[in-house]
Amino acid sequence: MSLSHGKRTRLWRLLYGSGPRNGSLLVLPLDQGLEHGPTDFFPHPPALDPSYQFRLAEAGGFSAIALGIGLAEKYMADHCGRVPLILKLNGKTNIPSDADATSPLFASVEDAVRLGADAVGYTMYVGSPRQHDEFRQFEKVRQDCERYGMPLVLWSYPRGAAIDAKGGKGSLYAQDYAARVALELGADIVKLHEPDAERASAPKPYNTLDEDAATRSSRVVRSAGRTMVLFSGGEKDDDDDAVLRKVEFYMEQGATGVMFGRNMWLRPFDQAVALTRAVHDIMARYPR
Amino acid sequence: MSLSHGKRTRLWRLLYGSGPRNGSLLVLPLDQGLEHGPTDFFPHPPALDPSYQFRLAEAGGFSAIALGIGLAEKYMADHCGRVPLILKLNGKTNIPSDADATSPLFASVEDAVRLGADAVGYTMYVGSPRQHDEFRQFEKVRQDCERYGMPLVLWSYPRGAAIDAKGGKGSLYAQDYAARVALELGADIVKLHEPDAERASAPKPYNTLDEDAATRSSRVVRSAGRTMVLFSGGEKDDDDDAVLRKVEFYMEQGATGVMFGRNMWLRPFDQAVALTRAVHDIMARYPR
Amino acid sequence: MSLSHGKRTRLWRLLYGSGPRNGSLLVLPLDQGLEHGPTDFFPHPPALDPSYQFRLAEAGGFSAIALGIGLAEKYMADHCGRVPLILKLNGKTNIPSDADATSPLFASVEDAVRLGADAVGYTMYVGSPRQHDEFRQFEKVRQDCERYGMPLVLWSYPRGAAIDAKGGKGSLYAQDYAARVALELGADIVKLHEPDAERASAPKPYNTLDEDAATRSSRVVRSAGRTMVLFSGGEKDDDDDAVLRKVEFYMEQGATGVMFGRNMWLRPFDQAVALTRAVHDIMARYPR
Amino acid sequence: MSLSHGKRTRLWRLLYGSGPRNGSLLVLPLDQGLEHGPTDFFPHPPALDPSYQFRLAEAGGFSAIALGIGLAEKYMADHCGRVPLILKLNGKTNIPSDADATSPLFASVEDAVRLGADAVGYTMYVGSPRQHDEFRQFEKVRQDCERYGMPLVLWSYPRGAAIDAKGGKGSLYAQDYAARVALELGADIVKLHEPDAERASAPKPYNTLDEDAATRSSRVVRSAGRTMVLFSGGEKDDDDDAVLRKVEFYMEQGATGVMFGRNMWLRPFDQAVALTRAVHDIMARYPR
């Protein structure tokens, strides 16, 4: 790979200068308040205050916290220098339908530079009827990342009416395509979801592909090529052991790391910190 | 928070250099002529002349007057220096349907700087099918605010067909989401409406949440986090005591202040000034 | 008002340096060939040649002639310096439906400066489903006017499906709203139509407002505030006295002047000049 | 007229420095391959090679050849300096429906300057539902023409569902409106089609206007005012005499010249050259 000096420096900070410090990544996302509304905070009211996640990111030794410009500007000063920032540049509410989902920019790579971020995050709705708007918007972000030496983390999310008709956003077809799109468009890191077993209405050859969970996950990691894969933690799982098994599973399939939000910050602070430590122990076994 | 020097200076002028001068805010808005048409002035014809509101803002000791470029340029010279300006940058008429509401810019942050404004106002129709246009337009405004050190007041208004289908723009779900959007997108101050008790068609968990008025209002204040909340006065209430109770109620729930337009300028001048003084007395008990 | 030096200079030329020279305005518009097609010239074929209107503007002592870039560039050289120019910046044909009318720019404020114009004209379709495009386009024009010291004349025209459903473009509701929009958006001068008595399907309180013609017209003048009002002459009226009574009527209701096109240039040259002189006599009685 | 020095120089070259050299214009267009596809070349296969038209323009003494950037860049070097170029800036295929026709730019006035063109050509679909896009796009082209002193030839083509409903693109109503649009928008030269006798569904007064062919054609020439009119040759007519009568007819009605493509380049080379000479003889009798 021929990354710019700036990208190398910032990626090094994320991979070796914070978090597990062995080339793996443990990211705490906090964009749910915009993407889903305050709904997500109801199970654990203290999490409504963004300070909670900042404190958790610091105490838990996360590689980075990923959030938008408003939260970064209003809360990060209390923690700056101690937890790297992935600035999410675009987003939307989930109030209108996702049939032709698009995620508009509300911050820029320049904002990320100004705030001292070590990467930017960008959500792409792969396969949406508006993907042409998304691609064009992405081009500018990617070029600004090149200009400023800023790593680019792609939330590569299959979405829209056509994906729904071909098996849904969670299918292997959808996630495998999303992985390749991230690679071809030039993401440094891609956030994916673990592909499910749904295949009935997927295009061939996926509709006849009977693979187990491990094979499916390792397949999307391979499709992402030299773009590093983070798997999403998804909705909260109350069973700590299940969460840890999931982390182990993802790492075994070749993931560079995990992006666990609700599964972390919906737990009481001390439990969340303890769980994070256990995650560290697992990731320590997967140096890269 | 890590606000720029310009933002701090201007916010100080709004919070401590005018109005109640104790960190609370009492704002007089005059954008109804554009948003609703001259209709709103019929109950009190003298209010049709924008000089009326300027004189009231000055005599009543408002923290600021909030209005658009045309009114600022044609009337403010008579009052300049004596009442701070929040320049509203976007707006629309209510002639077409609100199903896919969007509020186009018709002035810029540069206009606000040129006019000596202490903040800009921006209306966001949260959840509208056109929210992607709104977000992108907002990005430019927010960045210009950063560049010029201009505080940003967000009229965060749930609107559009999807909001109507999920319980309406006044519901706790809608207002709570609007509060969080303001925080995540980077508003310094947000104008909200007191959430009503409507919940039947709201998404869960709101549809089963049976909270009283105080709990609902303090919830949206918390969801707005470090973004200061102004509650709207809404339509005129002829009962002065009711207006004052409303102010007290909002301040008790954690609001930074109120934005009362029709409830002020639809009263005879002397009554409006007297009512404002009573509001000052209340707000004096809520220093921040 | 705090107008720039350039705006004051150019407005002085229009109000006191040409036409009635007493602060009133008599404007000859020639944009009908674009807006309605050559149809409008059939009743008086010599008017098809734009030289006719230029000669009439000069001989009749009009305050200004208002037309587009093509006519200005190809005909004004013969008359330059002798009749002020209001350069119309946008326009459209009436071939497609007006249901979602929008008026695209085809010239710029810079063009107006280059041509020595004393004002620009801009058509806004108030209440059209495309009003967001119109507002955004207008913002740039207004800012350029500010930059170059160019007065802005707004053709504030209610239009579109929603206006049709609420009583039509000629109703008091529609014209009153259009007047206020001009004020709030920052027009220096607004062209309006005399409001008609239609009120059945208008929003309240207009639907129950039973006002006579004089009250209606003076109301919209008041709603326009410090934005000067020109009333449109509309379609040709063969009765000279009726035309003059109309002028007197508009001036009595507070108008700054009139914009009479077809009522002037569809008459034989000498009759048109004579009628203009009579209009001057009336306007002389309404100094401002 | 107050044309810039550059426009005067280039127009002089077209009107007096090439072609008939008496102020009339004989233009050879070659945009049919893009607008209609290779279909148009089937009757005379040698014409598929653009060298054919370049050779014909040179041998026949045309005032100019009108074509797009691809043909200009790849073929004109063999003929440069010997035949003036009108660079067509926009165009489209006829594959999708014309109901909301629009003609996107694919070259710029700067390209024309770089290639040494003496004018640019621009197609406007008058009355199309997308006319607002067309007007805005045109504004930039016209301003660039002003900046670089480049004459602007407008292909003023009525098109779209509304024109079809009002009598079609060939009617006097449609062509007369198209002529006026060219004048008002600022074209130096306009290409029109000879108006046909269709009037049944045209707007009044056209629907009751019973004019002969000569009157119709001279009317649209008058409606174009000081914008020079070129009539289109349209589809190929095998009868040489008919072609010559058509040229004579157009010149008699006041046209500045003709734009004959297929009627020229679908003939064998020597016949086409001979026919061109006969056209020259006619045009020589109409100096301007």
Added chain:
Amino acid sequence: MSLSHGKRTRLWRLLYGSGPRNGSLLVLPLDQGLEHGPTDFFPHPPALDPSYQFRLAEAGGFSAIALGIGLAEKYMADHCGRVPLILKLNGKTNIPSDADATSPLFASVEDAVRLGADAVGYTMYVGSPRQHDEFRQFEKVRQDCERYGMPLVLWSYPRGAAIDAKGGKGSLYAQDYAARVALELGADIVKLHEPDAERASAPKPYNTLDEDAATRSSRVVRSAGRTMVLFSGGEKDDDDDAVLRKVEFYMEQGATGVMFGRNMWLRPFDQAVALTRAVHDIMARYPR
């Protein structure tokens, strides 16, 4: 032709400095992962790793490899200087319907310059309802190519509902039109598909044109004029001899070369290299 110095230099490298080195072109495309998803790699899993194609391009002596920014940035460093790059600038997924296909940019000519590419690739969906967006986007790319001296390879692909209704994307009508569009818009090289025999629903005269395969292919080569034609290899053919006959056939009809992707990289490495050598032998007989 009057190509810029930069274009001549880079074209020389493609035509004479690599590949067959006799003026013909043998290009290995790898954009299928984006355009079709990982589906295309299933028949030969090693091809999922982009290194496979880079190694093949080098070992097989291809004139160039054609792919997008993500693959170029992450894999080309291992091969740089040894295989020329055609950087694909736009693309899309095939998840949404192709009825109104458009291919958004996700990289720029500047990116190509930075990466040392010898050409850029651009996909145009000829005849799509969105062709106006495509043309406008193309204009910028073509002008940047001019500015930087970068050859432009056009993937000229008929697509959209109107093409489907007129005989489909593979018909002679569609391919012939696509060839001409490439020429008129200014492509240096065009990638086409061999036209099929479908003609029933094509516009005249194509609907009655009964030509054999050789005549059809040589026709589209002629329609492309001085724009060089590469024929696509299309889906994989297991029969090596058939592939070679196809290459010979295309060269005989006047093609400048071929763009064979799946037919190459879906074979085992050694077979693919051997096949490439055989292709070289054929192309050696068609110097240009």
